[in-house]
Amino acid sequence: MVLSQLCxxxxxxxxxxxxxxxxxxxxxxxxxxxxxVFVSNSYPIWPPPSASSDQTQSVAAIIFGDGSESQSRLxxxxxxxxxxxxxxxxxxxxxxxxxxxxxxxxxxxxxALTQFNSTSLNxxxxxxxxxxGLGGDGIVQVIAAHQSPHHHHDNGxxxxxTADAVRKCLxxxxxxxxVTEFVVLPGHHLYRMxxxxxxxxxxxxxxxxxxxxxxxxxxxxxxxxxQLDSQHQVSxxxxxxxxxxxxxxxxxxxxxxxxxSCGELPSMGIYVISKEAMKRLLEEQFPEAKDLAREVIAGxxxxxxxxxxGYAFGGRWEEMRSIGEFYKANxxxxxxxxxxxxxxxxxxxxxxxxxxLPPTLISEAVITNSLVGDGCIMGRCSIRGSVIGMxxxxxxxxxxxxxxxxxxxxxxxxxxxxxxEKEAMIPIGIGQQCQIRKAIVDKNAxxxxxxxxxxxNNSSRSFFLFINVFVF
Numbered sequence: 001m002v003l004s005q006l007c008x009x010x011x012x013x014x015x016x017x018x019x020x021x022x023x024x025x026x027x028x029x030x031x032x033x034x035x036x037v038f039v040s041n042s043y044p045i046w047p048p049p050s051a052s053s054d055q056t057q058s059v060a061a062i063i064f065g066d067g068s069e070s071q072s073r074l075x076x077x078x079x080x081x082x083x084x085x086x087x088x089x090x091x092x093x094x095x096x097x098x099x100x101x102x103x104x105x106x107x108x109x110x111x112a113l114t115q116f117n118s119t120s121l122n123x124x125x126x127x128x129x130x131x132x133g134l135g136g137d138g139i140v141q142v143i144a145a146h147q148s149p150h151h152h153h154d155n156g157x158x159x160x161x162t163a164d165a166v167r168k169c170l171x172x173x174x175x176x177x178x179v180t181e182f183v184v185l186p187g188h189h190l191y192r193m194x195x196x197x198x199x200x201x202x203x204x205x206x207x208x209x210x211x212x213x214x215x216x217x218x219x220x221x222x223x224x225x226x227q228l229d230s231q232h233q234v235s236x237x238x239x240x241x242x243x244x245x246x247x248x249x250x251x252x253x254x255x256x257x258x259x260x261s262c263g264e265l266p267s268m269g270i271y272v273i274s275k276e277a278m279k280r281l282l283e284e285q286f287p288e289a290k291d292l293a294r295e296v297i298a299g300x301x302x303x304x305x306x307x308x309x310g311y312a313f314g315g316r317w318e319e320m321r322s323i324g325e326f327y328k329a330n331x332x333x334x335x336x337x338x339x340x341x342x343x344x345x346x347x348x349x350x351x352x353x354x355x356x357l358p359p360t361l362i363s364e365a366v367i368t369n370s371l372v373g374d375g376c377i378m379g380r381c382s383i384r385g386s387v388i389g390m391x392x393x394x395x396x397x398x399x400x401x402x403x404x405x406x407x408x409x410x411x412x413x414x415x416x417x418x419x420x421e422k423e424a425m426i427p428i429g430i431g432q433q434c435q436i437r438k439a440i441v442d443k444n445a446x447x448x449x450x451x452x453x454x455x456x457n458n459s460s461r462s463f464f465l466f467i468n469v470f471v472f
Contacts, residue, residue: 056196058180060109060173061102064162065095065121065187073322078117083188085121087406089333089343090373090389092352093124095187100350105195108138113165115145128353143169161290167282182278184271190318190329190341192348198311199272207309208277209300213265215314223269223293226310234308237301239294268317269293316340327440330387330404334371357390373407393429401437408444
């Protein structure tokens with residue numbers, strides 16, 4: 001059995017000036033996690049919400065883990081992996097934040113629908129959340145793209161979009177008869193939300209669909225702009241053309257949640273949809289629809305007999321619209337004064353896969369304000385304000401500043417190193433006497449000795465990117 005890991009950044013050595021901000025105001029809570037959940041490190045944690053609460057026991061989560069390579073705004077980081085599989089904060093994957101939101105919201109039926117470049121994501125989800133201990137009927141199930149010619153809507157084709165994917169999987173979801181609502185979630189967003197409040201709003205309003213909308217975003221995330229009336233119902237939804245990427249909401253962004261009696265807010269692509277409404281929309285009203293937001297949700301808003309409610313969310317929300325935002329989210333994860341997503345919050349823990357790696361080996365390195373993943377091998381180097389991923393090998397004399405080093409999938413043993421020396425190949429990792437500043441170094445990159453990768457102060461770009469290349 002593969003166990004799930006509650007993974008918190010660890011300090012590699014007592015002699016290293018690596019800082020970790022801890023909240024000493026809380027008393028240690030009794031550890032009541034299921035026996036099948038593996039907890040790493042010795043930091044006190046609080047367990048997920050009690051399984052005795054039945055508020056979300058009849059709710060299933062549907063997570064979309066990826067998008068097409070051509071449409072991804074995180075390319076080339078998504079050249080060989082989906083957006084949800086992107087490494088984050090040294091030890092995590094981006095989708096871990098969304099799955100952890102479900103677990104912490106007491107939603108124990110989770111289905112991840114994947115299609116493009118999904119091998120890494122499927123492997124991670126299957127290994128990380130198999131046997132997590134979500135209760136007797138709990139499940140985290142990966143549903144990869146497949147052809148289902150036995151159903152009259154399928155036509156023997158692969159998933160053609162988010163709506164098409166859900167339609168083709170309804171027969172699987174219907175096996176869980178107690179389910180009354182679905183929470184539909186993008187898998188590549190970084191935020192912390194209690195879905196129990198979202199579901200309760202949906203039930204109190206007796207809506208067919210409830211759409212979460214951000215009160216803090218000034219961007220159009222591509223899920224539409226909601227027009228809310230005085231009862232918080234969605235009266236209209238519009239989508240901007242592809243060449244418009246930014247929308248300002250000067251009249252509403254800085255207002256309090258209580259002020260949103262009406263106005264425009266960007267949809268987060270997060271929906272609560274009743275089971276009957278989901279079947280009616282996908283199979284009867286829009287049987288050919290491919291995109292959930294632009295066709296099905298927009299059609300439901302225009303449908304007179306369908307009640308669509310808005311839910312104003314005022315928390316921090318990172319939609320990862322670009323590589324720059326991916327870089328920024330990693331940088332904020334190491335700040336003492338948390339401005340972004342806090343992976344170290346013990347009250348709402350983040351779960352991931354246990355990697356069973358050895359402790360990081362450090363030889364006279366100086367590390368400040370950084371995150372260092374498990375299993376790294378670090379020489380006499382200097383690391384400042386950076387995220388160092390798992391299994392990263394760093395040589396002597398290396399200086400790394402304000403960078404994201406994603407790490408490596410494998411260790412190279414001595415025999416492999418000797419073979420590579422014969423073939424004049426560069427080993428995986430960062431060689432000696434290198435200088436790297438404001439860079440994203442992708443997984444399994446090979447950087448030789450005496451490499452300088454720095455942008456000048458007057459450069460218009462804030463970072464640059466290595467994608468599995470040799471750098472001499």
